[in-house]
Every structure is written in C-alpha cells, then in structure tokens.
Amino acid sequence: MSVAADQVYTVARLFRLQWEPAQNAWVLLYPEGMVQLNQSAGEIMKRLDGTRTLADVTAGCEADFATTGLLDDVLGFVAGAVEQGWVRRV
Amino acid sequence: MSERRDVGPPLWLLAELTYRCPLHCVFCYNPVDYAGQGAELSTDDWKRVLREGRALGAAQLGLSGGEPLLRDDLEAIVREARQLGYYINLLTSGVGLTETRIAALRDAGLDHIQLSFQDSTREMNDFLSSTRTFDLKNRVAQLIKQYDYPMVLNCVLHRYNIDHVQQILEMAEAMGAEYVELANTQYYSWAYLNREQLMPTREQVERAEAVTDAYREKVKARMRLFFVPPDYHGSRPKKCTNGWGQVFMTVRADGSVLPCHTAGMLPGLEFPNVREHSLAWAWYDSPGFNRFRGTAWMKEPCRSCPEQEKDLGGCRCQAWMMTGDAEAADPVCDRSPHHAQVTDMVAAAGTPAVIERPVVFRTDRTSRALIDERVAGTPTADRARLFEPALIADCGGER
Numbered sequence: 055m056s057v058a059a060d061q062v063y064t065v066a067r068l069f070r071l072q073w074e075p076a077q078n079a080w081v082l083l084y085p086e087g088m089v090q091l092n093q094s095a096g097e098i099m100k101r102l103d104g105t106r107t108l109a110d111v112t113a114g115c116e117a118d119f120a121t122t123g124l125l126d127d128v129l130g131f132v133a134g135a136v137e138q139g140w141v142r143r144v
Numbered sequence: 145m146s147e148r149r150d151v152g153p154p155l156w157l158l159a160e161l162t163y164r165c166p167l168h169c170v171f172c173y174n175p176v177d178y179a180g181q182g183a184e185l186s187t188d189d190w191k192r193v194l195r196e197g198r199a200l201g202a203a204q205l206g207l208s209g210g211e212p213l214l215r216d217d218l219e220a221i222v223r224e225a226r227q228l229g230y231y232i233n234l235l236t237s238g239v240g241l242t243e244t245r246i247a248a249l250r251d252a253g254l255d256h257i258q259l260s261f262q263d264s265t266r267e268m269n270d271f272l273s274s275t276r277t278f279d280l281k282n283r284v285a286q287l288i289k290q291y292d293y294p295m296v297l298n299c300v301l302h303r304y305n306i307d308h309v310q311q312i313l314e315m316a317e318a319m320g321a322e323y324v325e326l327a328n329t330q331y332y333s334w335a336y337l338n339r340e341q342l343m344p345t346r347e348q349v350e351r352a353e354a355v356t357d358a359y360r361e362k363v364k365a366r367m368r369l370f371f372v373p374p375d376y377h378g379s380r381p382k383k384c385t386n387g388w389g390q391v392f393m394t395v396r397a398d399g400s401v402l403p404c405h406t407a408g409m410l411p412g413l414e415f416p417n418v419r420e421h422s423l424a425w426a427w428y429d430s431p432g433f434n435r436f437r438g439t440a441w442m443k444e445p446c447r448s449c450p451e452q453e454k455d456l457g458g459c460r461c462q463a464w465m466m467t468g469d470a471e472a473a474d475p476v477c478d479r480s481p482h483h484a485q486v487t488d489m490v491a492a493a494g495t496p497a498v499i500e501r502p503v504v505f506r507t508d509r510t511s512r513a514l515i516d517e518r519v520a521g522t523p524t525a526d527r528a529r530l531f532e533p534a535l536i537a538d539c540g541g542e543r
C-alpha cells in the first residue's frame with residue numbers, strides 16, 4: 055500500500071498516543087512497551103485523528119513551524135508508522 | 145522531590161496486588177514465603193501509590209499477583225489508573241474473569257489483558273486433552289475478543305510441556321491469539337525449588353525453537369510469536385530488569401517497594417514500604433534502590449569486564465541464589481567461576497535421578513511449611529537463600 059496526501063490515518067487500536075511531561079515528549083504506549091517520539095514525529099502523530107487528510111496534517115505542521123515543503127517528510131513518516139503497526143488508514 | 149541527576153524516572157510500575165491465587169504453579173515467581181507476608185494494601189493505599197508513581201513519570205502499569213482478579217476493588221484501581229494516564233496491562237490466569245467483570249474493567253479503562261496458561265503440568269495436560277481448564281480458557285478468550293481486546297497469550301515452558309509447543313501454538317491459533325509469548329521458566333522462587341525437575345534439555349529447547357520458527361513462517365503477521373530462551377542454556381546473563389533501579393519499580397501486596405519482584409530475598413537490604421515512605425524517596429533515595437545501581441558495586445570478573453554495560457553483571461538474585469554472594473557475577477555468564485553449576489544442571493536435565501524427585505506445588509500450606517522449616521534452620525543453604533531476611537526475623541528465626 056502506498057501512502058498518499060489524500061488519505062486519512064489514525065492511531066492503531068492497541069496503541070495510545072499521549073503527552074508525557076516527565077519525558078517532555080509524545081509517547082506511544084502499547085502492551086508492555088513505549089516508544090518516545092521525537093518532536094517532528096510527535097507533531098505528525100498528534101494530527102492523525104482519523105478525520106484530517108495527510109495534506110491537512112502537512113499544512114498544520116507547516117503552519118506551526120512557519121515552513122513549507124514538509125509533505126514528503128510526512129508521507130515518509132506515515133509509511134514507516136504503518137509498517138510498525140502504529141497507525142491504520144481510515 | 146529529591147531527584148538525582150544521574151537517575152532517570154521509573155517508567156514501569158508493577159503492582160502485585162495480592163499473593164492470593166487459585167492456582168498452584170510449580171514455576172510460580174511469588175516469594176516462597178508469601179504466606180507469611182503482612183496485610184494487603186487498601187484501595188486508598190493503591191490509589192496513592194498510583195498517583196505518586198505517575199507523578200514520578202511511570203507510564204506503564206502492570207497489574208499482577210497472585211491473581212489480581214481476587215481483589216474486588218480491581219475495577220476501582222483501574223479507573224484511577226486510567227484517569228491518571230497509565231497504560232494498564234492486566235496479567236491474569238483468567239480464573240474469575242466473568243463477563244460482568246470484563247465489562248466493568250473495559251468501562252474503567254483497562255487497556256490490555258495478557259492471559260496466561262499459568263498452571264502446572266496438570267493444567268497443561270488438561271488443556272492439551274481439552275478438559276475443564278481448556279473450556280475455561282476458551283471462554284475467557286472469547287470474552288477478550290468480544291470486548292475488543294487483542295488476544296495476548298503467555299505460556300511458561302518447562303521440560304513437561306516444551307515438547308508440546310506445536311499443539312500449544314495450534315490451540316492458540318484456534319483461539320484467535322494475536323500475540324503468543326512462549327517464555328521459558330525463569331528459575332526464581334518456586335521454580336528454583338523445582339529447577340532440576342523443570343529444566344529442559346538442550347535438545348528440547350532447540351526443537352521447541354525450531355517448531356516456533358516454522359510456525360511463525362506459516363502464520364506470518366496474523367499471529368506474532370515470541371520465544372524467550374531459558375537463561376541457563378546461554379553463556380551471557382540477561383540485563384536484569386533492564387538495569388537495577390533504572391526503569392522498573394515493583395510495589396508488592398504488602399506495600400514493600402522493590403526494583404524487581406524477586407529482590408526481596410537479597411540479604412542485607414532494606415526495601416521501603418509505601419506505608420512509611422513516598423515512592424519518590426523509595427526510587428531516588430532509599431539504600432535498597434541505590435545498592436546495585438550502576439557498576440561501582442561490582443567484583444571480578446565483572447569489574448574489569450568490557451561487557452559490563454551490556455548486562456550489568458546479570459541478575460543479582462540469581463547470583464545470590466547460586467553463589468551466596470549478591471555481588472558475584474551471574475553464574476549464567478561463562479566468565480563466572482560458578483558457571484559449572486549451570487552447565488552441570490543443564491547436562492543433568494532429564495536424567496532419571498532428577499525426574500524421580502517430586503515437584504513442589506505452590507500452595508499456602510507448602511509456603512507455611514517452608515517458613516517453619518526455615519525458622520527451624522533445616523533447609524539446605526541454597527534453599528535458605530530464597531527466604532526474605534526480614535520475614536524470617538519476624539517469625540522468630542535468626543540469620
């Protein structure tokens with residue numbers, strides 16, 4: 055499956071995305087484990103809410119960081135996240 | 145909070161809610177002297193523990209026992225934990241998991257259930273011959289699916305069931321399992337008492353692993369299989385609890401706080417109790433938690449070993465149980481002068497002299513009998529090491 059800008063994703067069942075003040079980071083929690091996300095991964099993941107397209111997600115990140123040209127980064131990250139089983143397509 | 149720069153926060157809190165259990169596993173990891181332990185914490189105590197743990201930074205919560213379902217406030221504990229933001233794992237044998245309870249647990253916010261085949265060979269036989277226990281597990285497995293939890297099965301392997309790995313996996317598949325952990329017995333507590341009898345041969349382990357690999361190839365991502373090889377059959381120890389006082393914190397039924405659930409047996413260590421101390425003090429400041437942090441406590445061969453950061457000298461309890469010195473290298477390591485104990489035991493696995501001895505089932509009565517034996521001073525030295533120093537003093541014994 056290839057990841058495209060018009061697709062919509064959400065965090066997979068089994069996983070929970072949550073802000074952890076103690077780690078100052080977004081983390082993904084799953085049975086008996088935890089992944090600490092870096093800042094950009096956290097920014098993308100928190101926008102995967104099952105309603106926004108990846109184009110919208112990208113626009114949101116670009117607006118927050120006052121930059122452009124992030125689409126490839128977002129698509130690349132989501133492809134990796136699908137492979138890890140963190141997110142699923144809606 | 146008296147935080148130290150060199151110590152990170154605990155990420156994992158394991159709550160051993162009760163040592164009561166309807167099962168009698170021969171490989172039980174509860175202390176052999178559990179029957180002599182003090183009163184269980186109250187619901188309010190547990191809620192406070194959860195709040196303090198979360199404030200320290202713990203995000204993963206394991207609820208185990210004994211059988212945690214024997215606490216009738218389990219739902220209240222789960223609800224509090226979920227409100228605090230823990231990811232909550234329930235580790236259960238499934239005994240007592242009715243539809244009413246699973247519905248209430250789901251509603252309270254439980255994230256995940258790990259169902260274990262935790263009983264002895266009797267159960268395993270039951271289970272392979274489709275009898276009573278099999279029906280119970282099957283019912284529970286259906287409930288787990290019905291309430292939209294992933295099916296996570298855990299089965300402890302030993303010489304009496306390791307040859308049945310194929311059947312175990314077929315049954316897991318028939319139940320719709322998504323994750324299956326085949327964990328070889330860790331030899332602590334009751335399993336240590338029974339270790340000669342439970343020890344598989346090298347060939348058995350290799351066969352079981354090959355069967356698991358072939359099965360994994362067949363089911364692919366549909367069912368994830370994990371095979372945890374036995375410690376004794378290797379030549380390097382595991383990094384115990386991912387480093388003493390680095391990630392894990394266990395609070396036991398009686399409120400004592402330990403870096404790992406078996407560390408209570410270690411001599412000369414006092415572990416704090418949540419009835420008297422905060423979790424922050426326990427984690428950062430208590431002498432017990434600081435005792436084996438880092439590498440400064442090491443003796444040879446660990447002290448000058450280039451691999452010391454990799455395994456931190458292995459498991460302190462294993463060192464203590466086998467050598468009588470909690471600072472020794474874990475004898476699983478082939479650099480340990482005591483390594484022959486481990487290889488001899490593996491070599492003796494399955495020989496008639498070993499098999500003829502009866503196994504010890506974990507029961508309240510046996511636990512009390514073992515305490516009496518310890519107080520009277522009669523057990524062999526290596527058995528005596530399984531008892532908690534403080535507990536024996538309470539019972540009028542000496543050390």
Ligand code: SF4
Nearest residue numbers: 446449452457477479
């Ligand atoms: S000698 Fe000690 S530190 Fe080195 S590998 Fe063995 S147990 Fe680990």
Ligand code: SF4
Nearest residue numbers: 384404407459460461
């Ligand atoms: S050394 Fe003791 S405390 Fe550490 S993991 Fe092993 S059994 Fe647990």
